[in-house]
Amino acid sequence: MNAEIPITPLAATSYLAFAADGTPHLVGSLCADCGCVAPGPRMACAACCARGSMKSIRLAERGRLHSFTIVHRSFPGVTTPFVAAVVELDGGAMLKGTLVDIEPRWEALAFDMPVQIVFRDTGQRAPDGRTFISYYFSLAASPS
Amino acid sequence: MTDAYIVGIDMIPFGRYPSRTVVDLGTEAALLALDDAGLSIRDMQALYCGNLLEAHLMVGQRILREIGLTGIPVVNAANACATGATAFREGVIAIKAGFYDLVLAVGVEQMGRGLLGGGTRADGFVEEGVLGSSTLPAIFAQIGMDHSRKYGTTFEQFAKVAVKNHHHSTMNPKAMSRRETPLEEVMSSEMISWPNTKLMCSINVDGAAAAVIASERAVRRLGLMDRAVRIRASELTSGPYTPSESALPDFNLVSQNCAQAAYERAGLGPNDLDLVELHDCFATAEIVHYENLGLCANGEAGDLIDRGETTLGGRIPVNMSGGLLSKGHPLGATGIANLYEVTLHLRGNAGSRQVHGARIGLTHVCGGTSGRGSACAVHILEKA
Numbered sequence: 175m176n177a178e179i180p181i182t183p184l185a186a187t188s189y190l191a192f193a194a195d196g197t198p199h200l201v202g203s204l205c206a207d208c209g210c211v212a213p214g215p216r217m218a219c220a221a222c223c224a225r226g227s228m229k230s231i232r233l234a235e236r237g238r239l240h241s242f243t244i245v246h247r248s249f250p251g252v253t254t255p256f257v258a259a260v261v262e263l264d265g266g267a268m269l270k271g272t273l274v275d276i277e278p279r280w281e282a283l284a285f286d287m288p289v290q291i292v293f294r295d296t297g298q299r300a301p302d303g304r305t306f307i308s309y310y311f312s313l314a315a316s317p318s
Numbered sequence: 319m320t321d322a323y324i325v326g327i328d329m330i331p332f333g334r335y336p337s338r339t340v341v342d343l344g345t346e347a348a349l350l351a352l353d354d355a356g357l358s359i360r361d362m363q364a365l366y367c368g369n370l371l372e373a374h375l376m377v378g379q380r381i382l383r384e385i386g387l388t389g390i391p392v393v394n395a396a397n398a399c400a401t402g403a404t405a406f407r408e409g410v411i412a413i414k415a416g417f418y419d420l421v422l423a424v425g426v427e428q429m430g431r432g433l434l435g436g437g438t439r440a441d442g443f444v445e446e447g448v449l450g451s452s453t454l455p456a457i458f459a460q461i462g463m464d465h466s467r468k469y470g471t472t473f474e475q476f477a478k479v480a481v482k483n484h485h486h487s488t489m490n491p492k493a494m495s496r497r498e499t500p501l502e503e504v505m506s507s508e509m510i511s512w513p514n515t516k517l518m519c520s521i522n523v524d525g526a527a528a529a530v531i532a533s534e535r536a537v538r539r540l541g542l543m544d545r546a547v548r549i550r551a552s553e554l555t556s557g558p559y560t561p562s563e564s565a566l567p568d569f570n571l572v573s574q575n576c577a578q579a580a581y582e583r584a585g586l587g588p589n590d591l592d593l594v595e596l597h598d599c600f601a602t603a604e605i606v607h608y609e610n611l612g613l614c615a616n617g618e619a620g621d622l623i624d625r626g627e628t629t630l631g632g633r634i635p636v637n638m639s640g641g642l643l644s645k646g647h648p649l650g651a652t653g654i655a656n657l658y659e660v661t662l663h664l665r666g667n668a669g670s671r672q673v674h675g676a677r678i679g680l681t682h683v684c685g686g687t688s689g690r691g692s693a694c695a696v697h698i699l700e701k702a
Contacts, residue, residue, distance in 0.1 A: 184441070184443075186443055186445070186448060186449065187445075187449060210559075210561075212564055213564050220559050220563070221559045240464070240467075240562070240565075241460045241461075241463045241464045241467060241566070242460065242463060243451070243456050243459035243460050243463060243511045243512050243513075243514075244509075244511065244512040245447075245451045245453065245456050245511050246508070246509045246510060246511065246512070247433065247453075247455070247508070247509075247510045247511070248433070248446055248447060248451060248453055248456075249433060249446050249453065251444070252444070252446045252447045253447060254447075256447055256451075258450035258451035258456050258460065258511075259450060260450075260460055260464075260562065260565045260566050261565075262561075262562075266561065267564065268561060268562045268563075268564050268565035268566070269564070269565050270449060270450040270451075270565040270566065270688065271448075271449055271450045272447060272448055272449065272450050280512050280513075285467045296443075296448050298443055298444060298448075300441065300442065300443075301442070306443050308448045308449065310448075
């Protein structure tokens with residue numbers, strides 16, 4: 175009888191949020207004192223220790239491939255191989271994540287490849303049936 | 319402030335002991351260390367016990383139940399891969415502060431099989447494979463690839479670390495694995511996380527090591543100076559801020575800071591060292607730590623392994639025990655086992671793997687997990 179109420183998805187991380195219309199985006203904190211950018215909310219700046227200087231921002235959705243590995247053996251139940259990447263977003267924050275839409279071979283990868291953030295259904299469901307949405311990395315067509 | 323000395327130290331052979339308990343293993347190591355010093359638990363004024371996986375289960379007190387409930391203060395320490403070294407360092411601090419003259423430090427761990435680094439979330443979501451990887455082989459692979467990015471380090475250079483350490487292990491009867499692994503075998507063994515193959519990953523084993531730490535006054539009173547090893551530095555750091563810290567735990571700066579603090583404390587530099595036991599939890603880690611400990615300039619770690627300078631007989635032998643790659647890595651025991659290896663060499667008791675004329679050695683442990691942080695401990699020991 176509640177079918178008309180939209181089922182809101184769940185965020186796979188604390189630094190992924192949904193706008194009022196349900197569009198996902200990444201949130202971070204910018205220190206007004208030192209300019210450090212970190213994913214998610216922070217009470218104080220981990221870089222310069224300033225208090226009361228952290229301002230909530232939206233993180234950039236483009237960046238570059240900083241480091242990576244091809245994971246061939248993982249925890250039970252996890253599909254392998256996959257590319258575990260570290261990406262430096264434009265504007266400074268570093269994120270770990272999975273690089274998708276590419277063959278998981280080291281020969282296909284190069285440092286500093288331009289990367290864009292894409293948001294997808296992870297296929298995982300909470301006990302109440304809500305879907306978990308996460309960010310992933312995908313190679314960008316042109317340099318950011 | 320008094321100097322602090324190791325007067326007794328030992329480890330049990332690392333391996334798999336499924337029918338024994340953490341307490342059983344820790345007790346055996348504690349008694350071996352006391353025997354090495356020729357002392358009794360009645361002589362000990364405090365116990366510092368390092369264990370990670372039973373951190374809330376009073377392992378130190380349980381060991382005393384086996385060897386003597388003397389009522390001494392017990393501190394149970396947990397600090398990632400620096401757990402054993404952290405417990406040992408608390409003992410050193412107490413001795414140097416003048417609180418006690420003789421204390422016992424024990425590091426012990428019983429490990430399961432399989433990959434480390436996981437953890438479940440309260441909401442049931444499985445991050446692995448979605449938010450990259452939190453397995454430690456993957457994290458240390460990314461650390462290694464970061465080195466490749468900066469300096470062009472190759473898969474082959476990383477693999478040579480495993481060849482070297484496995485070679486050293488053939489001379490260590492207390493290592494879990496004691497066999498040569500040629501380069502082709504290392505590179506063609508199962509790929510775990512590029513570029514770390516199975517033979518480039520440390521082995522999960524059970525183990526325990528223990529040490530008796532003494533003040534100068536106690537060493538002289540007991541006539542133990544001939545077997546004593548002076549602790550020239552005992553430093554501990556936590557991971558400082560780095561821009562990549564949110565994505566990848568820092569093992570570089572935390573190690574550089576700790577090594578720098580240790581060299582300053584000892585009034586020594588990397589050129590004064592005769593041997594090093596460093597944290598080769600993965601082959602990629604050993605390469606980055608050559609530079610972090612100042613054994614070579616930044617960007618030269620690949621050349622160092624290529625030239626064989628860290629092999630027995632080379633300029634600065636590293637991981638003569640076979641390292642964690644061969645000896646195994648029982649988390650809480652590792653930090654004291656490394657001190658045991660260096661002590662053996664300083665005493666001239668390391669058998670066929672002896673670094674001849676060794677007078678000064680360094681131990682390093684460093685660990686942490688994704689999204690949490692890192693810990694590093696460095697000790698510098700000198701033949702007394």
